[in-house]
Amino acid sequence: MTEGPKMVTVTINKSQYRAEEGETMLSVAMRNGIDIPHLCYEESLDPYGACRLCMVDHVTCGKRTMMTACTMRAKEGLEIMTDTPEIVKYRSTLFELYLSQAPKSDVIKKMAARYGVTKTRFLKKIVHDDPLGGKCILCGLCVRVCDEIMGGSAIGFINRGPSTVVNTPFFDENPACLGCGTCAKVCPTHAIEIEDQGDTRVMKSWSGTRIKLQECPDCGQYFVPKAMLEEIQSIPDPGIIDELKTLCPACRAKEIAKSVFKSTFQGSVYHG
Amino acid sequence: MTGFVGPIETPEDLSKVREIGLSKLLNRPRIAVGLSTCGIAVGGERLFARLKEIISSGGYNIALVRVGCIGFCKEEPIVNITIPGKPLVILHQVSENDAEAIVNAVLKGGVPDEKVLCKVSSWDHITRTIIYGTGFEQIPDYHDIPFFSRQTKVILRDAGFINPEDIDEYIAVGGYQAFVSAVSSRTPEEVIDIVKQSDLRGRGGAGFPAGLKWEITREAKGHLKYIVCNADEGDPGAYMNRNEMESDPHMLIEGLLIGAYAIGTSDALIYIRAEYPLAIERLRKAIDQAREYGLVGENILGTGFSCDIQLATGAGAFVCGESTALAASIEGKTGRPRPRPPRLTDKGIWGRPTDLNNVETFCNVPVILTRGAEWYRGIGAKGNTGTKVFSLVGKVENVGMVEVPLGTTLDTIVSEIGNGGAGGKSVKAVQTGGPSGGCIPARLFDTPVDFEHLNEAGSMMGSGGIVVMDEDTNMVDIARYFINFATSESCGKCVPCREGLKHTLLILNKVMAGKGTAADLEMLESLSDTIQATSLCGLGQTAPNPVLTTLKYFREEYEALISEGT
Numbered sequence: 007m008t009e010g011p012k013m014v015t016v017t018i019n020k021s022q023y024r025a026e027e028g029e030t031m032l033s034v035a036m037r038n039g040i041d042i043p044h045l046c047y048e049e050s051l052d053p054y055g056a057c058r059l060c061m062v063d064h065v066t067c068g069k070r071t072m073m074t075a076c077t078m079r080a081k082e083g084l085e086i087m088t089d090t091p092e093i094v095k096y097r098s099t100l101f102e103l104y105l106s107q108a109p110k111s112d113v114i115k116k117m118a119a120r121y122g123v124t125k126t127r128f129l130k131k132i133v134h135d136d137p138l139g140g141k142c143i144l145c146g147l148c149v150r151v152c153d154e155i156m157g158g159s160a161i162g163f164i165n166r167g168p169s170t171v172v173n174t175p176f177f178d179e180n181p182a183c184l185g186c187g188t189c190a191k192v193c194p195t196h197a198i199e200i201e202d203q204g205d206t207r208v209m210k211s212w213s214g215t216r217i218k219l220q221e222c223p224d225c226g227q228y229f230v231p232k233a234m235l236e237e238i239q240s241i242p243d244p245g246i247i248d249e250l251k252t253l254c255p256a257c258r259a260k261e262i263a264k265s266v267f268k269s270t271f272q273g274s275v276y277h278g
Numbered sequence: 279m280t281g282f283v284g285p286i287e288t289p290e291d292l293s294k295v296r297e298i299g300l301s302k303l304l305n306r307p308r309i310a311v312g313l314s315t316c317g318i319a320v321g322g323e324r325l326f327a328r329l330k331e332i333i334s335s336g337g338y339n340i341a342l343v344r345v346g347c348i349g350f351c352k353e354e355p356i357v358n359i360t361i362p363g364k365p366l367v368i369l370h371q372v373s374e375n376d377a378e379a380i381v382n383a384v385l386k387g388g389v390p391d392e393k394v395l396c397k398v399s400s401w402d403h404i405t406r407t408i409i410y411g412t413g414f415e416q417i418p419d420y421h422d423i424p425f426f427s428r429q430t431k432v433i434l435r436d437a438g439f440i441n442p443e444d445i446d447e448y449i450a451v452g453g454y455q456a457f458v459s460a461v462s463s464r465t466p467e468e469v470i471d472i473v474k475q476s477d478l479r480g481r482g483g484a485g486f487p488a489g490l491k492w493e494i495t496r497e498a499k500g501h502l503k504y505i506v507c508n509a510d511e512g513d514p515g516a517y518m519n520r521n522e523m524e525s526d527p528h529m530l531i532e533g534l535l536i537g538a539y540a541i542g543t544s545d546a547l548i549y550i551r552a553e554y555p556l557a558i559e560r561l562r563k564a565i566d567q568a569r570e571y572g573l574v575g576e577n578i579l580g581t582g583f584s585c586d587i588q589l590a591t592g593a594g595a596f597v598c599g600e601s602t603a604l605a606a607s608i609e610g611k612t613g614r615p616r617p618r619p620p621r622l623t624d625k626g627i628w629g630r631p632t633d634l635n636n637v638e639t640f641c642n643v644p645v646i647l648t649r650g651a652e653w654y655r656g657i658g659a660k661g662n663t664g665t666k667v668f669s670l671v672g673k674v675e676n677v678g679m680v681e682v683p684l685g686t687t688l689d690t691i692v693s694e695i696g697n698g699g700a701g702g703k704s705v706k707a708v709q710t711g712g713p714s715g716g717c718i719p720a721r722l723f724d725t726p727v728d729f730e731h732l733n734e735a736g737s738m739m740g741s742g743g744i745v746v747m748d749e750d751t752n753m754v755d756i757a758r759y760f761i762n763f764a765t766s767e768s769c770g771k772c773v774p775c776r777e778g779l780k781h782t783l784l785i786l787n788k789v790m791a792g793k794g795t796a797a798d799l800e801m802l803e804s805l806s807d808t809i810q811a812t813s814l815c816g817l818g819q820t821a822p823n824p825v826l827t828t829l830k831y832f833r834e835e836y837e838a839l840i841s842e843g844t
Contacts, residue, residue: 055617056772058812072811077617092811099808103777127801128781144770163612163770166595168780170770 017085025080032075045194046145053077063087102126110140111195137211141197148189174213185217185231222254229254285572299450307340312356314347314524322355328377346525348438349679363411370395396420405452405648428695432665433641437525445567448528456647469540475651477663482636483740485729494623495541498631503543505633509550512596513712516743518667519637523557527564533640538585546587551594596767600815614769615815659685662728672746673700689723703748711740713760714820716827736827753832757824758786764821775818778809794840
C-alpha cells in the first residue's frame with residue numbers, strides 16, 4: 007500500500023490553505039488564486055530562484071525574512087505574506103530593472119504595469135542585432151529545459167555578470183540542436199524566434215541553426231524535425247505501431263480512426 | 279627531502295621524526311630565505327640562487343632553505359640566519375648583492391650587521407617551543423619591533439621559520455601531534471566537543487561556529503560525505519590564505535585531517551584557485567610527504583581511519599568562494615550559486631553532505647586540540663575567540679600580514695602595527711572584508727575588529743583584508759572601484775546583482791564625471807538597498823556595502839562632485 011502525500015496547513019496573507027508537504031509555496035499560492043509574480047519558475051524543473059520576483063515575507067516568531075516562494079517548501083505552520091510594503095517596494099525596483107533590461111518585451115511591460123510600474127529610472131539596454139530582440143531577461147528556462155528535459159544542451163549562458171547572454175557555443179550553428187522548440191515554448195517573454203521555411207526549421211535566435219523537417223508521407227506537410235523523429239524512433243517501444251510512425255499527428259489520427267472503424271463494423275459485416 | 283623511512287605507526291615514531299626535524303633546524307648554520315610569492319616577487323629567488331652558488335662553490339657547511347613569509351611585506355626579501363647556540367637573526371631588505379656578506383658573516387659565526395632587523399632567542403610554536411640560544415646583545419629583540427610586538431601569532435606561528443616543503447620541520451615544531459593523538463586516543467565526538475568549546479568561528483567571513491558545523495555534518499544522513507577546504511580567496515588586496523598555505527601547508531592538512539576524522543569521512547578536498555600556483559605546488563608536495571609518512575591514506579596509524587586529500591583547482595572566479603557556487607565548480611559546472619536551503623551540510627557536492635570551512639578555520643584546529651579549548655578561549659574576546667590574520671594593504675606605512683586577537687581595535691592595527699599612513703600622510707578610512715566590505719572612517723577606529731562590531735559599522739569581517747585609504751583618496755572613486763569589481767565578478771544569475779550592480783556602476787561613473795544629481799544619490803541608496811535585500815547569494819547581498827558606507831560616512835564627497843558638476 008502506498009501512502010498519499012502528507013497534507014499540511016500553511017498560512018498565506020493571514021488565510022489558511024491545505025498543501026502537500028514539500029510542495030513549493032509558489033505553487034500553493036497559484037493554485038489558490040493568490041498572485042505572486044514570477045518569471046523563472048517551471049513546474050517540471052528544479053527551483054532556480056533567479057528572477058527574484060516571487061520574493062515573499064516568511065514570518066517566523068514575529069520576525070520576517072524575505073525568501074523566494076519558488077524555493078520555499080510547504081510545511082506545517084509555515085506563514086508567508088505576499089504584499090507587505092517592503093515586498094511591494096523591492097518588487098517595484100526589480101520590475102524597473104527588468105524594464106531596463108528587456109525594453110522590447112511587452113510581456114514584461116504588461117506584467118510590471120499590473121504591479122503599478124510603468125516606467126524605469128534606469129538606462130534602457132539597447133543592443134543592435136540582438137538575436138533575442140531585446141526581450142531576454144536571462145531567467146534560464148530555455149537553457150534548463152534544453153539540458154534537463156530534452157538532454158540537448160544546445161544552448162547555454164555565455165560570459166557572466168551584465169555581459170551574460172544565452173546562445174549556442176561560439177555563436178555557431180549547433181548540430182546538437184534538435185529543433186524541438188521547447189526553448190521557445192517555455193520562454194516567458196517570447197524572446198526566442200523560430201521560423202519554418204519549407205523543409206527547414208530555422209532557429210533564428212540560436213545563430214540561425216538550420217534543421218531539416220520531415221515530410222508527412224500522406225499529406226505532404228512538414229511537421230517534425232527529422233533528427234527528433236529519429237530520436238523517438240530509436241526508443242525500443244515508442245508505443246506507436248510501425249505504419250503510423252512517420253505520419254504527422256493529423257494523418258495519424260485519421261489512420262487510427264479508420265482502423266477502429268474497420269475492426270468494429272467491417273468485421274461484423276464480412277465475418278458475422 | 280624527508281628523513282624518516284616508512285610510515286609513522288606510533289607516537290614514538292613521531293618523536294623520532296621530530297628529532298630529525300629539530301636537527302635540521304638547529305644543528306648547523308642555516309640561512310633561510312623567505313620565499314612565498316611575495317618574497318619571490320621582490321627578487322627572493324635571485325638571492326636564493328646566488329646564496330646557493332656561493333655556498334656550493336665554497337663547499338661550506340651551511341644549510342640553505344626556503345621558508346615561508348613572516349608577514350612583514352615592506353621589509354622583503356627577508357632572510358633569517360641560525361647559528362647553533364645563538365639567537366635566530368632576521369635580516370631585512372636583502373638583495374642578491376648582500377649574499378656574499380651574509381655567507382662570510384655566517385662562516386665567522388656572526389651576521390651582517392647592516393642588514394639586521396631583529397633577533398629571536400626562542401620561539402613559541404604553540405605546540406612546541408624552540409630555543410635557539412643567546413648572544414648578539416646589540417641586536418634588537420623581535421618584541422622590540424612595533425610591527426611584531428602588537429601581534430599574537432597563533433596561525434602564523436611557523437610562517438617564516440620552517441621550511442614549508444619539509445614535513446620533518448613541521449613535525450619538529452610539534453606538528454601532527456594533535457592529529458595523531460586525536461585519531462589514536464579521542465573519539466570524533468570528543469574532537470567536535472573540544473572545537474565547540476573553543477568557540478572557534480568560521481574564518482571565511484560568516485563566523486558560523488565551526489564545531490557546530492562539524493556536528494551537523496557528522497549527524498547528516500548519508501554514508502558518504504565530504505569535507506572541503508575553501509581556498510578560493512579572491513578579494514582584491516587579500517592574501518592571508520595564500521600565505522598560510524605557502525608558509526605552512528601541513529598546518530592546513532593537519533586541520534583538515536582532524537576535521538575529516540571528526541565528521542566521519544575519508545574524502546577530503548581542497549578547492550584552490552589556479553592563481554595560486556605556488557600554494558598549489560607546496561600543498562601537493564605536503565600531501566605527498568604526509569602520504570609517504572602514512573598520515574594520509576589507508577588505515578592511518580593502524581586505527582582503521584582512512585583519509586585521502588585531493589586538490590581541485592578553480593578558474594579563479596570570485597563567486598566560487600560562495601559555498602553553493604564552489605560546490606557547482608567542483609562538480610565541473612559553471613560556478614553559479616543556487617538557493618539555500620538545502621545547505622551544503624545536507625546536500626553538497628554530488629548531493630552528499632558536505633562540510634565546508636575556510637583555510638584559516640582548519641589552521642586553528644591543531645593548536646586548539648593541543649593546547650585545549652580553555653587556552654584558546656583565553657585569546658580574543660567573548661564570542662570572538664582566537665586570533666585573525668589580516669592583510670594590511672593600501673596607503674599604510676607597514677604593509678604586511680598581521681595576526682591579532684579578535685577584538686583588537688582598528689587603531690591598533692592601522693596606527694601601531696601599520697605605523698599610520700604611508701609617507702606620513704594621515705589615514706582617512708579603512709575598508710575591511712574585501713570588495714564587499716564597508717569603508718570605516720578614521721573617527722571610528724576605536725571599533726574592535728570582531729564579527730559583530732564590524733557589522734554594526736556597516737562593514738564585515740570577510741576573509742580579512744584591510745585596505746587603508748589616506749587623505750588623498752576619493753571615497754566615491756573607491757566605491758566605484760569595488761562596485762566595478764563586484765559587477766564584473768557577478769555570475770549573472772539573478773537580476774538584482776547582475777542588473778542592479780551594473781546600474782550602480784553607471785550612476786557612480788556619472789557622479790565621478792561630475793554629471794550626477796541629487797536624485798542619483800537617492801537612486802544609489804534605494805538600488806543598493808534592493809540589491810542587498812533581494813540578491814540570491816552573498817556576493818550580491820554584500821556588494822553594495824562600499825556604496826552604502828561611503829554614502830553614510832563620506833556623503834560630502836559625493837555632494838562635492840555633484841555641486842561641481844552643476
